[in-house]
Amino acid sequence: MILEFSMPVPLLDLKLQYHTLKHEIDAALIRVAESQVSILGPEVDALERELEAYLGVKHAIGVSSGTDALLMAMMAYNIGPGDEVIIPTFSFFATAGCVARVGATPVLVDVDHVSYNIDPEAVRKAITPRTKAIIPVHLFGQAADIDAIMAIAAEHNIPVIEDAAQAIGTQTADGRRVGSIGHIGCFSFYPTKNLGAFGDGGLVTTNSDELNVRLRQIRNHGMEPRYYHKIMGGNFRLDAIQGAVLRVKLPHLASWHAARRRNADIYTRLFIEAGLSQAPGHTQFDEHNRILLPAVMNPGGAPDVHIFNQYTIRSAHRDALRAHLQAAGIGSEVYYPVPFHRQECFTQHGFNDADYPVSNCLAATVLSLPIFPELNEEQLREVVATIAEFERTQAASPSECPDCAECGTLV
């Protein structure tokens, strides 16, 4: 008798990572409990020095979350009402939220269809005399075109704040770590990021001594010395327990990144072997220059060292594919279904949907698959086989993006 066998594959399983490091992590937790230094202190100081060395940046400042890191960057530059900040429309909400929360105007630009990252030429066109910062996002762990953005920003003397929340360790093609290149870098230690804490945590980085002093004051109510408040700040401090846990994990980050890249290579190879996709970055267009999606469009294709916080494919029938995976016990997620220009909380800005064809296409087609380091090849094969099984029931590929009726000409 042949038994129908299907293996559940979760999108992420953090228990596996904890159990491989349980001994060291438990010792670190007890060390903090015994010290009764709960906020900042020697664990956070040590983490900051270790991350400065890892990232190749002069100053690293442990903070309460990636969201607060971005907010602190806005506060450090006194960005407020009447100011504009250029951001991609396709990212996690915090990239836009930090701008709106200080009363400034988010200026949204479209992204590149291969890297899903901010389009430098669109940034150039969006600059006005009111532009006070540019926030490129290194989405899913792949570097944005940071050199092009730095060059455009330098022409106009505008600071660049890197949202590297998903990209701790990502390197440019010539080996620089993202978050060490712009004027300020922002990172997140949210548990699903590649370096995850046991709760919320984040990091701000800078090579400027002046910004370092200012950001450290902002982290603690703008206070210097105690109870004398020089500037506006808040409670943006990192807990000692997070510092201690992150210090145990940091030495393993390189091997986790390598495992994620290995998993990504396996997926990409298996999708090509199954006849479902072509090389990463390969794009076909129809006679109207609209993107034609293969059954599965592989991510990547840029010459950086991608850390694959997410492995995000594109499919013209994404929602049905996701339902099929779910029925087979395979986790997946849509990052992100709604770009900022379509968010209800930004309706007063009156963004024009037709200005963002690539982001609209991504919102309709992206699907992130399990990619965490502890997955084995058998599980990756199961994911690809389940997708192949679904594709056999679908109309022939390549097909138009379901958003294409509205999105117009792409290139």
Ligand SMILES: *Cc1c(COP(=O)(O)O)cnc(C)c1O
């Ligand atoms: C996770 C994330 C943030 C926010 O980080 P938190 O630590 O969750 O506050 C900001 N930007 C991007 C792109 C993110 O993925």
